[in-house]
Amino acid sequence: MPCPTAMRTKKTKAVGIPTIDLSQSRATTSKSIVEACQDFGFFKLINHGVSDDAIARLETQAFDFFQKTTPEKHRAGPANPFGYGCKSIGPNGDLGDLEYLLLRSDPTSIFESSASISNDSFTFSYVVNEYVKSVRKLGCEILDLVGEGLWLPNKYVFSNLIRDVHNDSVLRINYYPGVKHTENWEFSPKSHPSNNRIGFGEHSDPQILTILRSNDVDGLQISLQDGIWAPVCPDPFAFYVLIGDAFKAMTNGRFVSVRHRAMANNSKNPRMSIMYFGAPPLNAWIAPLSEMMLPNEQSLYKPFTWAQYKKAAYSLRLADSRLDLFKTS
Numbered sequence: 001m002p003c004p005t006a007m008r009t010k011k012t013k014a015v016g017i018p019t020i021d022l023s024q025s026r027a028t029t030s031k032s033i034v035e036a037c038q039d040f041g042f043f044k045l046i047n048h049g050v051s052d053d054a055i056a057r058l059e060t061q062a063f064d065f066f067q068k069t070t071p072e073k074h075r076a077g078p079a080n081p082f083g084y085g086c087k088s089i090g091p092n093g094d095l096g097d098l099e100y101l102l103l104r105s106d107p108t109s110i111f112e113s114s115a116s117i118s119n120d121s122f123t124f125s126y127v128v129n130e131y132v133k134s135v136r137k138l139g140c141e142i143l144d145l146v147g148e149g150l151w152l153p154n155k156y157v158f159s160n161l162i163r164d165v166h167n168d169s170v171l172r173i174n175y176y177p178g179v180k181h182t183e184n185w186e187f188s189p190k191s192h193p194s195n196n197r198i199g200f201g202e203h204s205d206p207q208i209l210t211i212l213r214s215n216d217v218d219g220l221q222i223s224l225q226d227g228i229w230a231p232v233c234p235d236p237f238a239f240y241v242l243i244g245d246a247f248k249a250m251t252n253g254r255f256v257s258v259r260h261r262a263m264a265n266n267s268k269n270p271r272m273s274i275m276y277f278g279a280p281p282l283n284a285w286i287a288p289l290s291e292m293m294l295p296n297e298q299s300l301y302k303p304f305t306w307a308q309y310k311k312a313a314y315s316l317r318l319a320d321s322r323l324d325l326f327k328t329s
């Protein structure tokens with residue numbers, strides 16, 4: 001169902017985003033997930049099993065943080081890359097219309113960073129940990145289903161990477177402040193010049209997969225294969241899953257690493273998105289799986305460690321196609 005509230009311009013179009021219902025049979029689900037990864041690198045997940053309470057508690061903690069005064073928030077920054085960031089994204093001059101928190105996902109790091117984020121660091125780190133545990137479990141489940149859908153002899157080959165104690169997964173909370181609407185706005189909100197501003201520029205995520213949840217304010221768009229942008233209808237009860245560059249490499253290009261962006265918020269209400277980026281340990285090797293290759297098929301990518309890939313990512317701009325650096329030809 002296209003999103004009735006999503007804004008469409010000449011360069012955007014509404015598409016039926018694949019929806020995976022985790023309460024359906026494993027055979028059905030695994031097949032649909034693999035198809036969605038191949039066709040879009042993106043799908044919506046419903047009946048995902050993550051408790052509403054875990055999500056609501058994190059949302060409340062995050063809102064409390066973003067409501068703080070500017071000097072208070074800056075105590076948790078600057079993001080280098082972890083911590084509180086405002087408008088500046090990454091180290092190479094990218095800018096966006098947002099504030100964010102970028103956190104490592106292991107309990108020790110979460111606890112260490114929580115002192116500068118919350119006056120009640122125990123509660124904050126407990127809530128973040130619970131959320132991370134739930135979405136990591138969900139991430140593992142999705143990756144196992146992919147393993148099943150691809151008929152791999154070891155269906156845990158992908159999930160083992162983010163299950164590893166040394167996994168390099170991160171949690172990001174993006175906050176796009178609401179806007180005060182002028183009188184003009186009421187007459188023609190869709191054609192108002194403040195529309196079409198970019199909140200978080202186009203890019204693909206470097207990791208294996210991203211599990212995104214947002215409140216009920218729109219902004220997320222995905223790029224379709226023909227270069228058209230498709231608005232994604234916000235659904236606070238669902239998660240959206242995005243395939244990252246590392247997964248594209250492991251599947252020798254079969255999975256799309258979806259390019260996406262977030263438009264600046266034009267709503268009166270703030271938009272908040274929470275992303276769990278599932279990543280392998282720094283020393284893990286990423287290379288096309290032999291099972292993914294047809295006889296005589298060439299490997300599209302040279303093997304690289306996750307540390308090498310991260311280094312490349314952080315040397316480039318947000319919109320750059322990082323995986324091209326590792327192409328074989």
Ligand SMILES: C=C1C[C@]23C[C@@]1(O)CC[C@H]2[C@@]12CC[C@H](O)[C@@](C)(C(=O)O1)[C@H]2[C@@H]3C(=O)O
Nearest residue numbers: 081089090094205206313314315316317318
């Ligand atoms: C401009 C940048 C920000 C980013 C690191 C990079 O140099 C290129 C990749 C960016 C990205 C996009 C997905 C995630 O939000 C992120 C945390 C990541 O792993 O890669 C960000 C990086 C960041 O904001 O630090």
Ligand SMILES: O=C(O)CCC(=O)C(=O)O
Nearest residue numbers: 172174200220262273275
């Ligand atoms: O905020 C969003 O909805 C998307 C942000 C994003 O793509 C990212 O942080 O990598």
Ligand SMILES: [Fe+2]
Nearest residue numbers: 203204205260
């Ligand atoms: Fe992203």
